[in-house]
Amino acid sequence: MMLRVLLTIVxxxxxxxxxxxxxxHEARVAQEQVRFVAYDxxxxxxxxxxxxxxxxFAAARPGDITIVGIEGGEHPAFAQPPFYDPKALMNERAVLxxxxxxxxxxxxxxxxxxxxVRITGDAVPDLTVALTVAAGPGGDxxxxxxxxTRLAAPEGDDS
Amino acid sequence: MTLPPxxxxxxxxxxxxxxxxLHAPKVEVPPSVDEHILAAARRTLPVATRxxxxxxxSAWGGITAAAAAVGLAAVAWIAQPGVGGxxxxxxxxxxxFSETTEELALADELSVLDRLDDSTNETREFSRGASIAEVxxxxxxxxxxxxxxxxxxxxFADAAHPLDYDGDGVIDILDAFxxxxxxxxxxxxxxxxxxxGDGVIDDDDVVVIAQAAVRLExxxxxx
Amino acid sequence: MSDDPRSDNDLVDAINAGDVDAFEVLYRRxxxxxxxxxxxxxxxxxxxxxxxxxxxxxxxRQFPGFELRARLTTFLYPVVKHTAQGIQxxxxxxxxxxxxxxxxxxEADNDTTVARRSELAAVIAALPPTQHETVLMRFVDxxxxxxIAIALGVPTGTVKSRLHNALAxxxxxxxxxxxxxxxxxxxxx
Numbered sequence: 246m247m248l249r250v251l252l253t254i255v256x257x258x259x260x261x262x263x264x265x266x267x268x269x270h271e272a273r274v275a276q277e278q279v280r281f282v283a284y285d286x287x288x289x290x291x292x293x294x295x296x297x298x299x300x301x302f303a304a305a306r307p308g309d310i311t312i313v314g315i316e317g318g319e320h321p322a323f324a325q326p327p328f329y330d331p332k333a334l335m336n337e338r339a340v341l342x343x344x345x346x347x348x349x350x351x352x353x354x355x356x357x358x359x360x361x362v363r364i365t366g367d368a369v370p371d372l373t374v375a376l377t378v379a380a381g382p383g384g385d386x387x388x389x390x391x392x393x394t395r396l397a398a399p400e401g402d403d404s
Numbered sequence: 405m406t407l408p409p410x411x412x413x414x415x416x417x418x419x420x421x422x423x424x425x426l427h428a429p430k431v432e433v434p435p436s437v438d439e440h441i442l443a444a445a446r447r448t449l450p451v452a453t454r455x456x457x458x459x460x461x462s463a464w465g466g467i468t469a470a471a472a473a474v475g476l477a478a479v480a481w482i483a484q485p486g487v488g489g490x491x492x493x494x495x496x497x498x499x500x501f502s503e504t505t506e507e508l509a510l511a512d513e514l515s516v517l518d519r520l521d522d523s524t525n526e527t528r529e530f531s532r533g534a535s536i537a538e539v540x541x542x543x544x545x546x547x548x549x550x551x552x553x554x555x556x557x558x559x560f561a562d563a564a565h566p567l568d569y570d571g572d573g574v575i576d577i578l579d580a581f582x583x584x585x586x587x588x589x590x591x592x593x594x595x596x597x598x599x600x601g602d603g604v605i606d607d608d609d610v611v612v613i614a615q616a617a618v619r620l621e622x623x624x625x626x627x
Numbered sequence: 628m629s630d631d632p633r634s635d636n637d638l639v640d641a642i643n644a645g646d647v648d649a650f651e652v653l654y655r656r657x658x659x660x661x662x663x664x665x666x667x668x669x670x671x672x673x674x675x676x677x678x679x680x681x682x683x684x685x686x687x688r689q690f691p692g693f694e695l696r697a698r699l700t701t702f703l704y705p706v707v708k709h710t711a712q713g714i715q716x717x718x719x720x721x722x723x724x725x726x727x728x729x730x731x732x733x734e735a736d737n738d739t740t741v742a743r744r745s746e747l748a749a750v751i752a753a754l755p756p757t758q759h760e761t762v763l764m765r766f767v768d769x770x771x772x773x774x775i776a777i778a779l780g781v782p783t784g785t786v787k788s789r790l791h792n793a794l795a796x797x798x799x800x801x802x803x804x805x806x807x808x809x810x811x812x813x814x815x816x
Contacts, residue, residue, distance in 0.1 A: 346584055438658075
């Protein structure tokens with residue numbers, strides 16, 4: 246009887262350990278999953294022509310993302326990649342800035358840059374994007390301009 | 405550079421050879437480029453990585469001596485009539501630093517301390533009391549040209565940072581934007597804005613400012 | 628100097644400690660790669676030399692405190708590319724900017740090889756620019772797919788699809804299908 250009880254306890258313990266190990270393994274695999282996504286950075290000059298902007302893009306929590314690339318925006322005035330420190334690549338923060346002396350400037354919400362990031366694990370990154378400065382074509386600062394970021398549409402096969 | 409031996413299995417050897425023959429021709433780098441880059445390295449690396457003052461064995465002796473000197477001076481000053489225990493309404497002219505050995509040692513340590521940028525561990529080549537235009541600016545991303553023109557900029561910019569084109573106290577994209585607009589109008593621009601020292605004030609100088617604006621290290625607030 | 632056995636990471640550590648010789652080793656290790664890359668984007672040896680200079684002076688400015696988190700070529704690739712293209716834009720020279728417009732010089736020791744390489748150059752030049760650039764990064768520069776993804780800022784899947792489509796073109800195009808064993812006679816030199 247005693248032996249049977251002991252064997253039952255050992256069997257239950259082994260089963261529990263195996264289940265736990267399996268969960269840990271699954272968790273580790275999930276953690277190591279890598280995704281690439283892109284975030285659009287959108288500046289809204291609120292009805293005035295946008296001549297220049299500077300934005301601070303970062304992950305709110307360290308380690309959430311790694312920036313792997315930065316592209317320009319959609320409007321021709323900001324189609325070229327913005328200025329950024331190459332150190333931003335492989336890091337989680339970038340300062341993006343651009344200006345345009347073109348005559349045709351965007352006046353509404355404008356996609357000014359796209360930031361490609363690598364996400365390890367299945368966590369949803371918490372991003373912060375702050376408008377350091379925005380200005381009109383004459384360098385006049387906008388006090389009411391805003392910046393937002395949104396998940397970009399998935400990149401299709403570009404071939 | 406030797407190419408790493410990473411030939412993909414799905415590409416025939418001859419195709420790889422031809423691709424490399426077509427697109428990996430040897431491009432000579434002129435010796436003048438070598439010299440320029442290596443001269444910049446010789447000039448900046450030992451300076452940039454100077455041992456922080458607090459790690460130097462000799463620093464603590466100097467600081468101790470300086471502290472003792474300052475302490476003695478303070479005691480002597482407090483012992484003067486009218487100073488110390490009672491409040492005094494007498495206005496005194498600040499006592500100039502006399503150049504005793506100990507005080508010079510302290511001044512030296514303070515000067516070294518000034519050069520130490522806490523946030524980046526970079527050191528900057530300026531001493532206490534120097535014009536800010538003598539600071540080697542962070543936008544000196546291409547090394548020599550800016551450094552070589554530091555003295556010239558000193559003549560202009562007693563009140564403004566060499567990259568603060570619009571003079572608002574912050575280096576941001578609006579400084580680059582303002583310089584770009586000025587260049588487009590083709591009006592005369594002060595030679596101090598030839599930031600890369602190539603003899604022409606053009607887009608490259610705008611880029612110098614823009615790159616400084618987006619640097620990841622905390623940007624310098626001047627005023 | 629170029630045979631220095633230290634790894635790039637070891638050299639970066641040494642440079643962070645103020646070792647000028649370590650910087651020279653790293654510079655000599657990668658200057659020709661950088662020059663070749665800059666020339667690929669601009670078609671000009673002069674611009675390539677200027678780009679090498681600006682790239683390495685920029686790299687020098689990263690010290691102390693530089694951390695090598697990927698291969699050095701991955702870090703330097705966008706710097707060389709943007710620097711070279713920026714110099715070319717400024718110079719407003721006649722040389723084309725797009726990589727697919729820059730036809731390489733064809734040199735070989737016999738006419739058969741010249742002919743074959745000419746055909747290959749034409750097919751490669753006709754690839755979409757993104758495929759063109761990716762193929763050269765992978766097969767000429769020897770960069771890993773993950774390194775290309777980081778340097779270009781695109782997912783690895785995009786890199787793979789670009790390579791897949793480019794190779795499909797090479798396999799199918801009559802001018803290059805012989806590389807894949809479909810016409811052995813045309814490969815003899």
